[in-house]
Amino acid sequence: MHAAPLERDLTLRAPSLRVRHLHKCFTLGTGSAKHSVPALRGVDFDIEGAGFFAVMGASGSGKSTLLHLLAGLDRVDAGEIEVQGSRVDQMTESELTLYRRRDIGIVFQQFNLLSAMTALENVLLPSALDNAPQPAMRARAVGLLEGFGLGARMQHRPDALSGGEQQRVAIARAMLFSPPILFADEPTGSLDSEHGQRLAQLLRTLAHEQRALVLMVTHEASIAMHCEKVFVLRDGRLAGSFTTEGLDAGELALRAQELGRPAQ
Ligand SMILES: Nc1ncnc2c1ncn2[C@@H]1O[C@H](COP(=O)(O)OP(=O)(O)OP(=O)(O)O)[C@@H](O)[C@H]1O
Numbered sequence: 001m002h003a004a005p006l007e008r009d010l011t012l013r014a015p016s017l018r019v020r021h022l023h024k025c026f027t028l029g030t031g032s033a034k035h036s037v038p039a040l041r042g043v044d045f046d047i048e049g050a051g052f053f054a055v056m057g058a059s060g061s062g063k064s065t066l067l068h069l070l071a072g073l074d075r076v077d078a079g080e081i082e083v084q085g086s087r088v089d090q091m092t093e094s095e096l097t098l099y100r101r102r103d104i105g106i107v108f109q110q111f112n113l114l115s116a117m118t119a120l121e122n123v124l125l126p127s128a129l130d131n132a133p134q135p136a137m138r139a140r141a142v143g144l145l146e147g148f149g150l151g152a153r154m155q156h157r158p159d160a161l162s163g164g165e166q167q168r169v170a171i172a173r174a175m176l177f178s179p180p181i182l183f184a185d186e187p188t189g190s191l192d193s194e195h196g197q198r199l200a201q202l203l204r205t206l207a208h209e210q211r212a213l214v215l216m217v218t219h220e221a222s223i224a225m226h227c228e229k230v231f232v233l234r235d236g237r238l239a240g241s242f243t244t245e246g247l248d249a250g251e252l253a254l255r256a257q258e259l260g261r262p263a264q
């Protein structure tokens with residue numbers, strides 16, 4: 001799964017994601033106060049092929065936990081995660097490190113850029129960690145930044161960029177190795193609504209033009225509107241999913257709320 005960058009078979013294959021009986025509990029406290037908090041209690045779903053998909057659900061329903069497990073940032077308690085036919089839940093720590101750096105992209109609500117580095121250096125960071133061939137990577141990073149409308153901002157440090165620009169740099173960094181899959185946890189959460197809309201449009205374009213599978217957690221119906229399908233979590237389980245075709249933002253919000261409403 002970890003062949004040389006830019007020449008990988010992975011990107012030629014349609015992206016796929018398969019999740020089975022996923023369970024995750026967190027243990028809190030110590031001694032007699034020790035107790036476990038179930039975050040995921042058996043999540044199953046499949047996504048076949050490129051596209052832009054949303055995960056919605058109430059606060060605490062398990063959205064971030066799900067994304068962290070899919071991205072190999074945390075270990076499952078039970079269940080299976082298959083990305084492009086590879087079992088992420090069975091990877092060793094060193095396989096996970098490469099998986100995170102090369103095979104997928106990850107974007108968070110906070111942009112996580114290094115403040116002492118320029119936009120271009122931030123985008124190139126994964127290849128610097130990897131000793132990847134620099135000229136090809138540099139050309140790719142420049143191309144990504146230009147494609148995201150940041151051609152004139154490449155030498156700016158993060159504090160000289162707007163929130164929307166910083167998030168686009170973070171997405172360019174996540175796309176450096178052309179991963180077929182991008183995970184994003186509330187990527188528009190720190191942006192105003194105009195920048196949020198633009199970012200969602202960018203992710204949609206990325207999914208369609210680069211044939212990537214983009215899975216994004218969001219609370220906002222107006223952001224999820226850019227996706228073709230919405231998965232709704234409720235109390236650590238998949239409550240259901242629906243396609244967004246023909247729905248306006250109000251209708252989408254209602255569908256998500258109805259599915260995500262905790263049982264009385
Ligand atoms: N590191 C942790 N330690 C203990 N409990 C945790 C931890 N991370 C998450 N939880 C618990 O697991 C449950 C799911 O949390 P998670 O962060 O996945 O929710 P979420 O759907 O992303 O919520 P939000 O919309 O507020 O971001 C919550 O009850 C939360 O308190």
Ligand SMILES: [Mg+2]
Pocket residue numbers: 063064065
């Ligand atoms: Mg969350």
